[in-house]
Amino acid sequence: MEVTRMSSTASRTYLDQFPAEAKVIKAAFWSSFMALAIGGLLGLVQALHRTDVLRFIDSADYYTVLTAHGILLAITFTIFFLVGIFTWAVTTSLDRGVVDIRFTWAWYIMMVVGTILVGVSILGGVVDAIPMYADVLFTFYAPLQAHPAFYVGLVLFVVGSWLAGADWFRTWWAWRKENPDERIPLPTFMALTTTLFWYLCTLGVALSILVFLLPWSLGIVDSVNPLLTRTLFWYFGHAVVYFWLMPAYMMWYIMLPKLSGGKLFSDPLARVVFVLFLLLSTPVGIHHQYLDPGIAEGYKFIAMTNTMFLLLPSLLTAFTVVASMEHGARQRGGTGYLGWLKALPWRDPVFTGMALAGLMFAAAGFSGMINAGMNINYLVHNSWWVVGHFHLTVGTAVALTFMAAAYWFIPQVTGKELWSRQLALGQVLVWFVGMTFMSNAMHRAGLFGMPRRTAEPQYQGFNFDPAVGTVGEINAQVALGAVLLTVALAMFLLNMVLTSFNDDSDSLPANTYAGTLSGPEDSPAVLDNLKLWTAIAVVLVIVGYTLPLASIVESGGLFGPDIGGFQLAIETDPALVLESVREVMP
Amino acid sequence: MRISKGALLVVIAVLIPFVVEFRTALSWFGIELSVLESLVLGGAAILAVVLWAVWPPNGNAEAELSGSR
Amino acid sequence: MNIHKYEKAWLVAAMVLIVGFIATITYGAVGPGIAMIDDDAGSIDPNEISDHERFGETGVEHLGGNEYEVDVVAQAWSYSPSEIEVPAGSEVTFYVTSRDVTHSFTVVGTNVNTMVVPGQISEMTVKFDEPGEYGILCNEYCGQGHHTMEGLLTVVPEDEFDLTELSTDAPREVEAGNETTINATVNNGMQDGLETTATLEIGEQQYERDVTIDGEGSAELTFDVDTDALGAGEHDWTLTVDDHEESGTLSVVSETDGGDTNE
Numbered sequence: 001m002e003v004t005r006m007s008s009t010a011s012r013t014y015l016d017q018f019p020a021e022a023k024v025i026k027a028a029f030w031s032s033f034m035a036l037a038i039g040g041l042l043g044l045v046q047a048l049h050r051t052d053v054l055r056f057i058d059s060a061d062y063y064t065v066l067t068a069h070g071i072l073l074a075i076t077f078t079i080f081f082l083v084g085i086f087t088w089a090v091t092t093s094l095d096r097g098v099v100d101i102r103f104t105w106a107w108y109i110m111m112v113v114g115t116i117l118v119g120v121s122i123l124g125g126v127v128d129a130i131p132m133y134a135d136v137l138f139t140f141y142a143p144l145q146a147h148p149a150f151y152v153g154l155v156l157f158v159v160g161s162w163l164a165g166a167d168w169f170r171t172w173w174a175w176r177k178e179n180p181d182e183r184i185p186l187p188t189f190m191a192l193t194t195t196l197f198w199y200l201c202t203l204g205v206a207l208s209i210l211v212f213l214l215p216w217s218l219g220i221v222d223s224v225n226p227l228l229t230r231t232l233f234w235y236f237g238h239a240v241v242y243f244w245l246m247p248a249y250m251m252w253y254i255m256l257p258k259l260s261g262g263k264l265f266s267d268p269l270a271r272v273v274f275v276l277f278l279l280l281s282t283p284v285g286i287h288h289q290y291l292d293p294g295i296a297e298g299y300k301f302i303a304m305t306n307t308m309f310l311l312l313p314s315l316l317t318a319f320t321v322v323a324s325m326e327h328g329a330r331q332r333g334g335t336g337y338l339g340w341l342k343a344l345p346w347r348d349p350v351f352t353g354m355a356l357a358g359l360m361f362a363a364a365g366f367s368g369m370i371n372a373g374m375n376i377n378y379l380v381h382n383s384w385w386v387v388g389h390f391h392l393t394v395g396t397a398v399a400l401t402f403m404a405a406a407y408w409f410i411p412q413v414t415g416k417e418l419w420s421r422q423l424a425l426g427q428v429l430v431w432f433v434g435m436t437f438m439s440n441a442m443h444r445a446g447l448f449g450m451p452r453r454t455a456e457p458q459y460q461g462f463n464f465d466p467a468v469g470t471v472g473e474i475n476a477q478v479a480l481g482a483v484l485l486t487v488a489l490a491m492f493l494l495n496m497v498l499t500s501f502n503d504d505s506d507s508l509p510a511n512t513y514a515g516t517l518s519g520p521e522d523s524p525a526v527l528d529n530l531k532l533w534t535a536i537a538v539v540l541v542i543v544g545y546t547l548p549l550a551s552i553v554e555s556g557g558l559f560g561p562d563i564g565g566f567q568l569a570i571e572t573d574p575a576l577v578l579e580s581v582r583e584v585m586p
Numbered sequence: 587m588r589i590s591k592g593a594l595l596v597v598i599a600v601l602i603p604f605v606v607e608f609r610t611a612l613s614w615f616g617i618e619l620s621v622l623e624s625l626v627l628g629g630a631a632i633l634a635v636v637l638w639a640v641w642p643p644n645g646n647a648e649a650e651l652s653g654s655r
Numbered sequence: 656m657n658i659h660k661y662e663k664a665w666l667v668a669a670m671v672l673i674v675g676f677i678a679t680i681t682y683g684a685v686g687p688g689i690a691m692i693d694d695d696a697g698s699i700d701p702n703e704i705s706d707h708e709r710f711g712e713t714g715v716e717h718l719g720g721n722e723y724e725v726d727v728v729a730q731a732w733s734y735s736p737s738e739i740e741v742p743a744g745s746e747v748t749f750y751v752t753s754r755d756v757t758h759s760f761t762v763v764g765t766n767v768n769t770m771v772v773p774g775q776i777s778e779m780t781v782k783f784d785e786p787g788e789y790g791i792l793c794n795e796y797c798g799q800g801h802h803t804m805e806g807l808l809t810v811v812p813e814d815e816f817d818l819t820e821l822s823t824d825a826p827r828e829v830e831a832g833n834e835t836t837i838n839a840t841v842n843n844g845m846q847d848g849l850e851t852t853a854t855l856e857i858g859e860q861q862y863e864r865d866v867t868i869d870g871e872g873s874a875e876l877t878f879d880v881d882t883d884a885l886g887a888g889e890h891d892w893t894l895t896v897d898d899h900e901e902s903g904t905l906s907v908v909s910e911t912d913g914g915d916t917n918e
Contacts, residue, residue, distance in 0.1 A: 060799035137796050141757045143773060144798070226757060227772050268656050290691060291759075292770045293777040294698065297684075297691040304680060308673045315669040319662060347592030359600070374680050375689040378766040382759060382794035425592060429599045436603045444610065449763035451794035456802040462790030465764060468613040473621055477606075522657040551694065556774045561700035563773055566756045568731045568798025 014412040014511040018091050020101045022413040024108055025084040029406065029413070031112060032080035033496055036399075039072030040489040047438070047482030050457060051475035060570050062455035063135045064125030070138030071122065074394060075157070076115050078244040081402045083111070083164045085247045086191040088409070089254075090168045092511055093185035094175040104167055111160035117153030121146065133567050137453065139233060142213060142224045145565025151214045158202050165195035183520040184528050186267055187254055187513060193274040194246040196534050197239055200541060201282045204235030216565065225560030227294045228552050234285035235545060242281040244394050246274070248401040252321045252358055255405065258514035259351040260328025260344055265320045267516040268523030273320075275527060276313040279537045280306055283544030290377045294555060299548040300374055306544065307372040314365060321358060327517065349424035353404025356432045357397050364392030367443060382453070385446020388439040396435050403492050404428055410499055417505040419498035423491055431488035438481025441474045450474075587640060594639045598632055605631060692769045696778035699752050704728055709750055709776075714739075717818055719846040721745045729771045730754035731797050732804040739791075740809045741783060742816035748780045756797045762808055763790040770795060783810045818844025819851075821899040825892070828906040831882050839876040839894050839901070846870040857892035857905065858885045866896065882907050 015022045042065045048054040049062055057065065087104070091097055098104050124132030124147065134146040168191050172184070184192070208229045215221045257264045264270065286303035289295055326340055334343025345351045367389040370376055380386060407424045411417055418424060448466045450457050457464075464471050526532065589597070605628035609619045619627070658666075683689045704710045709726050713735050716724045723745050728735045730753065741747050751760040751771050758771040769777040791806035820842040829835040837857075843849040847870050855862040855878045868874045878894075887909045893902040 059802060063796060063799060063801070066796075135799070141795075144756050144796075225774060227775055230757070230772065266657075266659070266662065269658070269662065289770075291768060293692050293696065293772055293775040294694045297693045300691050300693075301684075305677055308676050311673050311676075312669055315672070316662075316666065319665045323659075323661070342589050342593060344593075346590055346596050352592065352596055356596070356599070363603075369676060373676065373683075374691060375683040376680075378689070378768050381768055382761070382770075425595070429595055432599050433602050436606060440603065440606050449761070449790075449792075451761070451792055453794070453796040454802045459790055459792060459805045461805055461807045462763065462788065464790075468610050468618070469621070518657055518659075524656055555694065555698040560774055561698075562702055566731075566798070568756065568800070570799045 012510055013415055013508050014088060014092065015415040017511060018097050021087060021091050021097055021104070024101070024104050025087055025409075026413045028080045028084035028087075028108060029410065031108075031115070032077050032084070032402075033406075033493065035072040035076035035080065035115070036489065037493055039069050039077060040486065042066075042069040043073070044482050044486045047478055049455060051479045052456070052458065053475065053479040059455040061126050063137065063453075064122060066453065067125070067135055067137050068119070068122045071118060073399075074138055074240075074244070078394065078398060078402075079157075079161055080111065081406075082244065082247045083108070083161065084409070084413075085250065085405070086164070086168060086194070088413075089187035089191050089250060090171050092513065093187035094171060096171065096175055096178075098167055099170045099174050103163070103170075107160045107163035107167060109160075110163065111157050114153045114155070114157030114160060117149050117156065119153075121150040121153065133569070135567075135569075139237070140213070141233070142216070142226045142229045143563050143566050145213075145217055145567055148214060148217045151209045151217060155206065155209055155214070158206060162199065162202070165198060168192060168195060183523075183525075186264075186270060186516070186520065187250060189271055189528065190246065190250045190253070190274050192530060193278045193533070194243065196530065197278045197281045197537065198243050200534075200537055201236045201239030201243075204232045204282075204285075205237075208232035208236075212559070221559055222564060223559045223562045225552065225556040225558060226563060227292065227556055228549070228558070228560070230292070231286070231289065231295070231549065231552055234288040235282065236285070237288055238285045239281040241390075241394065242277050244398045246277065248357065248398045249273070249317060251354060251401050251405050252317065253324075254513040255408070256321060256351065256354050256358075256514075257324035257328055258512065259348060259354070260325045261332040262324060262328025262330070262514075262517075264514045264516040265323040265327060266518045266522075267520045268518060268527065269316055269320055271520075271523055271527045273313040273316050275533050276310075278533050279540060280310045280313075282537065283540045284310060286544075286548060287372055287374075287377075290374050291381050294552060295548055296551065299544075302544060304372060304374040306540075308369075311365070311369065314361075318358075318362065324514070325355070347421075347425060349421055349428050350404050350408045352425060353407070353428035353431075354401050356428060357400035357404065360392050360400070360432065360435065361397035364389060364397060367392065380446050382451060383446030384442045384450045384452050384457075387452045388442030388446060391435060391439045391442065395439075396431070400428060400431050400435075403431070406492075406496065410496060411505070411508050412511055414500060415504045415508065416499055416502040417508060419495050419502060423495050427488050427491040427495065430484055430491065434481045434484025434488055436481070437477050438485065441477035441481065444468070445471075445474045445478075589639055594636070597635055597639075601631055601635060602628070689766070690780070692777050692779055694775075696750060696776035698774055699776050701752070701754055701773045704752065704754055710752060715741060715818065715844075717845045717847075718748075723747045725749045727751045727760060728754055729758040729760060729793065729804075731756065731758075732793070732800040734760070734791060734804070734806040737791075737806040738809070739806065740811055740816070742813045743783055743786045743810050744813050746780060746782050748778060751777045757795050758793045758797050758804070759795045761792050761794050763792060765789060768794075786810045786812050815898070817849075817897060819849065819897060819899055820844065821894070821896050821901050823894055823901040823903065825903050825905065827904070828908060829882055831887050831907050831909045833882060835880050835882055835905070837878045837880060837892065837894065837905075839878070839896075840873055841866055841868060841876065841896055842873045843868040843870065848872075851897055854895045855892060856895075858890045860884060880905070 045065055121132040121134040124130035125135045132147040132149060134150040136144045136146045140146060172188055212224050212229050216224050253264055253270050284303050284307045286299055287307045290300050329340035329343040332343045334340030371389060407418055448464050450464055609624045612619060699707060710728050713726045713728050718724055721744055723741055725739055725747055729751060753771045753773040760771050761768045767781050769779055771777055787810050789808040791808055793804035823839045825837040826835055849868045851866050853864045853866050853876055857880060862878050864876050866874055885907050887907050890905045892905055893900060
């Protein structure tokens, strides 16, 4: 009945069980933290610049900073942490190490090399000594053209993550030979289903880069079809958000119940949720293109419907996680309809961080429903509202869960006790409060039309008209939030650094995860049939994407009508600037 | 203490989004608060929660106040 | 599979919510008729925008009745035209395309919001009920000057709106005693006919002409100016058709001062 490995690994940390794997995971975590440190600091620079509170960079350089912020946080920070967590989840739940640790190091190093290439090419935007340009933001929409190193770096990073997935599959196949009749342990099931949709969705961006953008930036082909590469990006671009989110979900399913003092409410429902994400994560990407020309309304409607059904697994998760927390609280002596909340371990930063992250994800779900609403999207598309939304999802549901998880994981993989639990508790609370201020103001600013991705959202010919308060108050609120978030970030990093200087401890908790009230034996075996679910996911993708892609290629050509690359820097073409100045003048 | 210090901190943190959004919500009814008024209101709400939390519970009062039975 | 009864209830509630959302969006599409930007306007070669039937000449065009078309080209970092004027109560169809990278055409505070992808034409139809001023901005990153890309949309009261264009052709200098003319061309961009008066004021003199122009037509006006009556000297003139005004200066020189005329 119990799926936890408590008996075999009593009071042994992950480091004791899997010392070799622990080293890779530690390296991945630190890569992730470094990206978080740099990316987070750049976020503060942007928030102060946009709101005109403090401008010490040139507005033209804002976009270099924004590119670095987006890539470092949305890609590097999240995915390095993820590969660490999934390696932990697979090895812990299968109770066996990876098949070949050299392979594990190989994919980690490949991801590092990719990150460095991307990072250096972005840095070229502000450092004259680096003759590279990659001010193309996280979405790298053609015909904005980056240096080939930028695209090569992205490919290396993604292929590294593919190999990481292969590593988890190999480990599972090896386990399967040893345990032919057992159900896939839940954490491994979660890692594998997530990997499968990652393979499926990254095919799009790999195609976009390898067939179109990289040859185009190298001058092998001289034209692209911007709508095609854009659609291929979003084929990947929505599923990637679930790629970040799934490790957070995993934490909520298998750690939060344990921390609450109880068990996961239902193993079968958890499996259903992850299967639904495998099926639906990819054929929804067109909802990022509701306002794109060249895509028929019918395809947008299909993407909208799929997106709405993607709410289902998240709503189920909300139920299961809260029910598991309540179960835990009642085991700890909590009573009453709501009184049980008092019995939860609020002094534990790991628990509190994850619980607050979950709470903010609920708010993010509501703004996400607005985004998904095809016609209401006209009002908020590409406004600051969207930035508010994803700072609640990836910036809190994911980032805060990861930081809270790190307070448990870093001791597990280093054998050292966390430097300060009080500081950690303060950190998760300050992050929550900071994000409240920042995200709320961003949402409201989006409603009166303030755009995202803009260095100076202050215009010559008109002013914004907020429904409540003033633009100045909105800006002040964003700046305050950003400062609090930076403080929280510093608190987190300080705690991590000082923890690594701690002495080894032997009073650390054992490496365990939550048991279940309703275990895998309650779920039909078909849920573990990964081939079946992958096949259905592929069919859904084919159904959702064949016609739109075909019509884009038909109308614009595979390589577009002679559309070359643009690197629109202010100093590169003074004539262009003069022309635009003249146009704007009345 | 009616609730643990950790829980008190969490309650205060969770109160903040409500204070921030309260201003927007009130404007639907034509009541426009200034930032200062919002701050005062938020401060008062936090003070009330702190007082409630540290007030020594007497008899069954705790159960009633926390909304449980 | 063993599902707790509360969980079943939650599942049902979640499905009701999801179906409800889809229903409201469907209602928005078929009830109020909020159409999405789609592929109706077709594709375009960005290198041939200047020769394109629609974008060769940008700006506002009258289609008849209260229907107008506005053709806009977006480029780093401006819109052409950057100022747009349409009448209240009109139904305006915007066609927007890009000369270089991806932009947006976003009218602040309204539902007019579309991505402008090079190679594609965005089409959207909007009704403007009330007069007002709206900012236009680009909300998709388009290079280092992205934040300077803006425009202005003015919805003017219906009776203040026309698409009349006035141009003049007049000599700068004329010898006293000679006959001279000030010529004007009045273009009526509306589909409806235009009946109005053109007035030329020069010095103390005033000339008037009744003008009748068919829809999409133009009229040539000729004003014979009596230079003797004006006398030698600089004479400012103003030609007015409705709210449109053109002005200039005519120098009348006596034969004896002459020397640098008509060279």
